[in-house]
Amino acid sequence: MPLIAEANASPPLLVVLSGPSGVGKDAVLSELRKLNRPWHFAVTATTRPMRPGERDGVDYIFLELDAFAKMRERDEFLECAEVYGRWYGVPRSQARDALRSGKDVFLKIDVQGAATIKWMAPEALLIFLIPPSLDELQQRLRGRMTESAPELERRLRTAGEELGLELRPRLPEWLKVQMPGSPRYIQLKELMRSQELHTVCEEAHCPNIGECWGRGTATFMILGDICTRRCHYCAVTTGRPIGIDLQEPKRLAETVKAMNLQYCVITSSPPFGSFHEYAPRAITTSRWSCWPRPRNSIRATVTKSGIIVGMGETAAEVLETMRDLRGVNCDLLTIGQYLRPSAKHIPIDRFYHPTEFEELRVAGLEMGFKHVASGPLVRSSYHADEQHDAAFVQLPIGS
Numbered sequence: 001m002p003l004i005a006e007a008n009a010s011p012p013l014l015v016v017l018s019g020p021s022g023v024g025k026d027a028v029l030s031e032l033r034k035l036n037r038p039w040h041f042a043v044t045a046t047t048r049p050m051r052p053g054e055r056d057g058v059d060y061i062f063l064e065l066d067a068f069a070k071m072r073e074r075d076e077f078l079e080c081a082e083v084y085g086r087w088y089g090v091p092r093s094q095a096r097d098a099l100r101s102g103k104d105v106f107l108k109i110d111v112q113g114a115a116t117i118k119w120m121a122p123e124a125l126l127i128f129l130i131p132p133s134l135d136e137l138q139q140r141l142r143g144r145m146t147e148s149a150p151e152l153e154r155r156l157r158t159a160g161e162e163l164g165l166e167l168r169p170r171l172p173e174w175l176k177v178q179m180p181g182s183p184r185y186i187q188l189k190e191l192m193r194s195q196e197l198h199t200v201c202e203e204a205h206c207p208n209i210g211e212c213w214g215r216g217t218a219t220f221m222i223l224g225d226i227c228t229r230r231c232h233y234c235a236v237t238t239g240r241p242i243g244i245d246l247q248e249p250k251r252l253a254e255t256v257k258a259m260n261l262q263y264c265v266i267t268s269s270p271p272f273g274s275f276h277e278y279a280p281r282a283i284t285t286s287r288w289s290c291w292p293r294p295r296n297s298i299r300a301t302v303t304k305s306g307i308i309v310g311m312g313e314t315a316a317e318v319l320e321t322m323r324d325l326r327g328v329n330c331d332l333l334t335i336g337q338y339l340r341p342s343a344k345h346i347p348i349d350r351f352y353h354p355t356e357f358e359e360l361r362v363a364g365l366e367m368g369f370k371h372v373a374s375g376p377l378v379r380s381s382y383h384a385d386e387q388h389d390a391a392f393v394q395l396p397i398g399s
C-alpha cells in the first residue's frame with residue numbers, strides 16, 4: 001500500500017501534551033490550531049475559577065465541584081485528577097466521538113494524568129515538554145501573571161519534582177533492585193549511625209546496598225565522608241574535609257568485629273586516597289586483603305581496578321583500558337553500569353545489555369585478569385570477597 005494511503009488508513013491518534021505548568025503547552029496547542037488540520041483539541045472540565053479572558057466551553061468547561069463530582073461518579077471522564085488543589089478531567093464522550101470520526105485527538109494534561117493515559121491506552125502518543133531551565137520556567141509562569149505568589153510557588157515546586165522524575169530514565173529490567181529493608185540491613189544501618197561510621201554503599205548511593213548489607217558485607221569509608229574532588233558522575237559529597245577523627249579506627253574495628261565479617265573493604269576518599277575513577281580511565285583501589293586471616297596465610301598483594309561504562313565511551317576504549325590495566329599487571333577487574341545519581345550529574349549515555357557485560361568478562365579473562373566481575377550492578381567492591389578468593393586460589397603460595 002502506498003505510504004500516504006497507509007497513513008490515512010491508520011487509526012486516529014490520541015496525543016497527550018504534558019509537562020510542568022507554564023512550560024508552554026497552551027502556546028504549542030495554539031500554534032497547532034493555526035495549522036487548520038482535522039484535529040480535535042479536547043476541552044477539558046475544571047473546577048478552578050475562570051481567569052480573565054478565558055471562555056467557558058473554549059478554554060475549559062468550568063464546573064462547580066458538585067457537577068464535576070457527579071460526572072466523576074457516572075464515570076464520564078476518560079481521566080481526571082486533582083491538580084494544584086482543583087479538579088480537572090477529560091470528558092470521555094468528547095475524546096471517543098472525535099476518535100470515532102477518525103480525528104486525532106489532542107489532550108493537554110498534567111504529568112500524573114499523562115501517566116494514567118499511558119497506562120489506559122499504551123498506544124497513545126505522549127509528548128513531554130521540558131523548559132530550557134527552571135529559571136526560564138519561572139519567568140514564563142511569572143510573565144503569564146495568572147497565579148498568586150503562593151500558587152506560583154506551588155507550581156514551581158511541583159515542576160521541579162516532575163522534571164526530576166522525567167530526567168531519570170526508566171531503568172531496564174536487569175537494573176531493577178529490591179528496596180533495601182531486611183532486618184540485617186536495618187540492624188547494620190543502626191550500627192553505622194551509632195558508631196558514626198560512613199560507608200561507600202550509602203555515600204555513593206550504591207544500588208546493591210540492600211543485597212550486600214543483607215548478607216553482612218559493607219565497604220567502609222574512613223577519614224570522613226567528604227571528597228575534595230567534584231567528579232560529575234559521583235554521588236559522594238564534595239567539599240573541604242573537616243578534620244580527622246582519631247577514635248574512628250577503634251570504632252571501625254569494633255564494628256567489623258560485631259558484624260562478624262569474613263571479608264571487609266576499607267577505603268578513603270581524596271585527599272587521603274582515591275577509591276574510584278570513571279571509565280575509560282581506570283584506577284586501582286587499595287584493599288585490605290589479609291585481615292582477619294592469620295598472619296601466616298598472607299600470600300601476596302593483589303591489584304584491582306574498576307571501570308564504569310555507559311557514559312559515552314566506545315567499546316574500543318573500554319577494551320583499550322582493559323589492555324592497559326593488564327599491561328601494568330592489574331589482577332582483578334570490575335565493570336559495571338553507570339547510573340546517574342541525580343539530575344546534577346552527567347546523563348547516562350546508554351545501558352549496556354547483560355550479554356555485553358558477559359562479552360567484556362570473557363575478553364578480560366582472555367587478556368589474563370585473574371577475575372573479572374562484569375555486570376550491570378557490579379561496583380568496585382561488589383562481591384569483593386568472591387574476587388579475593390578467586391585471586392588467591394590462582395596465586396601460588398608465596399608469590
Ligand SMILES: Nc1ncnc2c1ncn2[C@@H]1O[C@H](COP(=O)(O)OP(=O)(O)OP(=O)(O)O)[C@@H](O)[C@H]1O
Nearest residue numbers: 019020021022023024025026027028140141143144
Ligand atoms: N517557547 C516559549 N518561550 C517563551 N515563552 C513561552 C514559550 N512558550 C510559552 N511561553 C509563555 O509562557 C507562559 C506559559 O505558557 P502556557 O500557558 O502555554 O503554559 P502551559 O504549559 O499551558 O501552562 P499550564 O499547564 O499552567 O496551563 C505564557 O505566557 C506563554 O506565552
Ligand SMILES: Nc1nc2c(ncn2[C@@H]2O[C@H](COP(=O)(O)O)[C@@H](O)[C@H]2O)c(=O)[nH]1
Nearest residue numbers: 021044080081083088089090108109110113
Ligand atoms: N490530569 C489532568 N490535568 C489537566 C487536565 N486539564 C488540564 N490539566 C492540567 O492542569 C494544570 C493546570 O492548568 P491551568 O489551566 O489551571 O493552569 C495544567 O498542568 C494542565 O496540564 C485534565 O483533564 N487532566
